[in-house]
Structure formats: structure tokens, C-alpha cells
Amino acid sequence: MAATFTWAQSNGVTSAEASTDLGISGNLFNFKRADDATAANYSSNPITAGQNSYEVYLRGKFTGTFNTIDNVQFWKSTDFSPATGLAVKWDPTTPSAYATPVTGVSRAVSGIPSGDPGTANVRCRGGLASGLVASGYTDYLVLQLATTSAAPAGDTSLAIFTMNYDES
Amino acid sequence: MENINKKIDELLKTRQDAMVNYARSTSDLIDMGVKIKNKETEDTTLPASFQNYLDKYNISNLEFEWEAKYKDGSVLRQFEGEEQRNFSHINQENLASISFISNFNWPSEAGRDPRVIIRLNWETGLFEFSNGFASQDVRTKSCMNPLTGNKKLILFTRKRFSASNGEINDQYKEFFPFEDEVFYYNRFILGYETEAGMKALIISPNGSIEIFEK
Numbered sequence: 001m002a003a004t005f006t007w008a009q010s011n012g013v014t015s016a017e018a019s020t021d022l023g024i025s026g027n028l029f030n031f032k033r034a035d036d037a038t039a040a041n042y043s044s045n046p047i048t049a050g051q052n053s054y055e056v057y058l059r060g061k062f063t064g065t066f067n068t069i070d071n072v073q074f075w076k077s078t079d080f081s082p083a084t085g086l087a088v089k090w091d092p093t094t095p096s097a098y099a100t101p102v103t104g105v106s107r108a109v110s111g112i113p114s115g116d117p118g119t120a121n122v123r124c125r126g127g128l129a130s131g132l133v134a135s136g137y138t139d140y141l142v143l144q145l146a147t148t149s150a151a152p153a154g155d156t157s158l159a160i161f162t163m164n165y166d167e168s
Numbered sequence: 169m170e171n172i173n174k175k176i177d178e179l180l181k182t183r184q185d186a187m188v189n190y191a192r193s194t195s196d197l198i199d200m201g202v203k204i205k206n207k208e209t210e211d212t213t214l215p216a217s218f219q220n221y222l223d224k225y226n227i228s229n230l231e232f233e234w235e236a237k238y239k240d241g242s243v244l245r246q247f248e249g250e251e252q253r254n255f256s257h258i259n260q261e262n263l264a265s266i267s268f269i270s271n272f273n274w275p276s277e278a279g280r281d282p283r284v285i286i287r288l289n290w291e292t293g294l295f296e297f298s299n300g301f302a303s304q305d306v307r308t309k310s311c312m313n314p315l316t317g318n319k320k321l322i323l324f325t326r327k328r329f330s331a332s333n334g335e336i337n338d339q340y341k342e343f344f345p346f347e348d349e350v351f352y353y354n355r356f357i358l359g360y361e362t363e364a365g366m367k368a369l370i371i372s373p374n375g376s377i378e379i380f381e382k
Binding site: 002005024025026027028029030042065066067068071077080154155156157158159160161162163164165166167168 | 205207208230252253254255256323324325326327328329330331332333334335336337338348349350351357
């Protein structure tokens, strides 16, 4: 009812972007050394301590009945626990153009906000105030897990990410 | 021997503190109106107000839905049968009042309408309440001294959801039942702005009401 939200992940080379709806809940993606849109195979594509994951390109996808979706905000509510040697980075410009995900330092160069930013920090149609006026996607949230040699072996544990938006 | 007992005691205390903190924080979240859903089990832990949730009004799965009344007596509802309306469908020129009405019952005196209703009289710019919790300060600021000038309606829902991401190490998985949770929290904003400023009420899913002015 009203607007329907789902996360969508893009992967593949720029010229052949593939977009996959992920849903809204559960472990929707994992940081790993593979560029695909499944959370399942992270253990066979591990990140060596000191290296980065592939970038993860996410978008919010809105469908259904609404007038506007705006004031879109994204932040990390809780960090991994423990978070030794782990840092989730993102691109605060939330670009509107997709690019082939890489493992090097490219777009995701800033620490992801760790609390409510208070104002929109995810662009729609290229602007923070533009919003959506019809079914569509937000611009891209480019995330990447950066590790140091201090990162312990094994799974990272859980972190909680939050999405907030206004719907009229 | 003593060192072992000390270690066991420390672990018991860590575990006990974690369980108590888990129970307290879950209770506090639910009291605030946060819905907690486990994706695996599909169980949703509901806010206390939802104990009185009214299925017959629950079209949208939102805690509040809006209803606009026009000067000619006609009514436009956000959800009505198969119809869904949004902000753009409201004719502000002919508006008499607009309300957010709860889909749950508020514990109230016998004989009174138990739903929470927050109404904005569009002609006077004054708010009216039926049930819910608003402090005296909120009531004073919203039920008196309306802003002058031509009004522009403010009506939207602020939606928040938080989901856990990541994996628990295999060695701990059998002791960790909390994966795949998602936390929903909606707020409902009703108000107006004029050249003189802005006045809006922020309605929480547990029925508490705050005011935002500028």
C-alpha cells in the first residue's frame, strides 16, 4: 500500500549494468571480493585483511502510489561489533551514474555517517531536494568495506543500516 | 581454580547484562512504536498500541491514515476500498479540515471514540485532539494562536526502517537467534505554513504528539 520500497543492487560493467531487487529485510548483501548481487557466496570470495571489498552499488527503488518521495537519508545505526580493522566507506555525492564496481579506492572514500544526518544525504534525480515524483530509483549509494591488517579472520558480525524518507 | 571461577563469573555477568539490556531495549523500542520483524519467522513484535489494532481500518498497515473534509461536507480518505489517494489529490481551496486517524484504539473513557484523532481546522488554523498524548505545551501552541496568511498544507509520512547486515561467525550462530531483523518506525506530520512561519504536529505511532514550529 502507498509507496513500496525495496533495495536494488547494480553490478557488472558500466555498459552492461544489471539491477537486482534485493527486498527490504534480512541480510541483503555482503561485502566480498566478487561483483555480483547475492549475499550467499561471501565465504568463497573472502577479503584478505588489509584489502577492500568490491564496491556495492545500492539504490532505493520506489513503486506504487505516492505524490513525492524526498528527504532521503541513509546512515549506519550500529557498527560491526567488534569493528577492529573494519570501516564501511561510501561516496557522499551519491552519484546518478553507475560505474563498474572496483576493489581499489575509487568512489567510496568517506566514512559512512554513523548517525541521523538530519537532512537529506541521498540524491534523487541528481539533487538532494529533487525527490521522486513517480516510480523510480534514488541515485546510487556506493559502499565499500575497507579493512586493515588488524581485521580478525572470519565473519564481520552484524551492522545495522537505516533508510529514512518522507512520503506524501 | 579461583581464576577459572572468576572467568566463569565474568562470562555469566556479561551474558546476564546482555540479556537484561536486550529485554529493556526491545521493550523501549516497542513502547516508542517501533515494529520489529524477523524475516525468517515472519513474526512481528508490535507496539503496545497495536494490542487494540483495528483490522477493519487496517487497509494500509500504517498506524494513522488521513481524512480530508471539504466545505460541502464531502470526505476524501487516503484509503477507501481499492482507492489510494496521496497529497496531490487534496483540494486545498475547498478544504474544511484534515485529520490523521489512528488504526488502533487508545485506552479511553467509556463512551468516547477510542481512536486517536488529530484534526487541523483548515479555516481557523487550529488543531484539535481526541485521545493520544500531547503535553500542555503542545496543546497551547497548537490549539491557540494560529499563523495568519494564506495556508499551504503540510501532510506526509516519515518512514524509517533499519535492517541488520552481515554474518555471525559459524562458531556462534547456534546461540544467536537475532539475525534478519528489520525495524520499522513511521511518523505522521500534519500542519501548514504561511508567510508568517510554519506549524506542524508530529504524531508518533504510539499516539504521542509533538509540535514543530519555525
